[in-house]
């Protein structure tokens with residue numbers, strides 16, 4: 001793709017990565033992604049906002065053919081998918097200066113070895129004139145690294161947000177026209193990247209609330225020309241109470257745990273509770289993370305193996321613990337053949353969650369009538385807790 005015009009003098013550059021299937025060696029990308037950069041021409045100066053992943057440097061450089069001068073490279077975020085090509089752009093444009101937060105300078109120096117004299121750092125609220133256009137920098141730490149900031153293009157009322165409000169979505173759409181598809185991708189992205197910093201994200205949402213915003217231009221996925229679509233979604237994901245939803249990641253070795261999960265799922269459904277069940281043998285962890293955005297309760301299902309939980313169950317519990325969703329309740333169900341420390345170990349792994357642990361159902365061998373009755377009691381307990389808190 002070549003450069004795309006947003007308005008006269010403001011262009012979207014960057015690359016669509018249709019084929020990438022994993023980010024940070026962890027996050028599945030079922031729909032690929034994009035690395036968006038933006039070029040803003042003022043009457044006196046030109047700024048490039050973010051770059052692209054180093055694997056796509058040639059595409060960015062082909063788009064920059066004919067751009068004689070770049071004065072500023074705004075680095076909203078130091079992660080390599082946006083900043084990795086900054087050293088190459090600095091070579092191509094020897095008079096260019098990197099504009100970033102003080103923390104951004106520290107991280108870019110450390111990760112990319114950019115030289116000290118090539119930086120200017122900006123304070124929160126500081127402006128930079130390009131001539132008839134003005135960039136205003138808004139510090140928004142922890143979306144999702146500590147150095148992150150946004151740029152508000154005052155005259156055109158465009159907010160450039162880098163990862164914030166982004167979506168891993170490979171598409172040739174300049175704008176978010178397929179709302180359902182973008183919503184799903186943006187929610188998955190929020191779950192995987194932003195959710196652990198939910199409380200800080202809430203503060204950052206508050207910080208931009210008085211800006212008049214005509215468009216939000218993130219550095220992954222399409223531009224939002226109706227910004228309330230994504231701002232309202234973020235408010236819901238960050239601040240609304242959890243929903244009447246139980247997420248059940250589970251693994252089973254010899255069917256006992258699977259039978260217990262099936263029974264609990266039926267019992268919860270009969271009580272009007274929604275469920276999302278994930279077999280950890282083959283789970284897209286992005287889907288699990290997305291389900292956790294709304295879940296009020298997590299129930300981990302595992303057999304005992306080698307004296308503790310199955311490693312797949314440990315992974316799911318560790319992931320939930322790291323993502324810090326809004327869940328209020330947790331429990332553990334499963335089966336063992338002889339002794340284990342499964343309950344203690346899994347509870348410890350989920351200690352960040354600050355949840356009330358509901359009586360686990362961890363029973364010896366193939367589940368029998370008394371075990372199914374205990375699962376019914378757990379379903380009763382979950383349903384009444386959700387009702388008590390008005391989770392709908």
Ligand code: FEO
Nearest residue numbers: 077079081082163
């Ligand atoms: Fe898109 Fe945090 O990098």
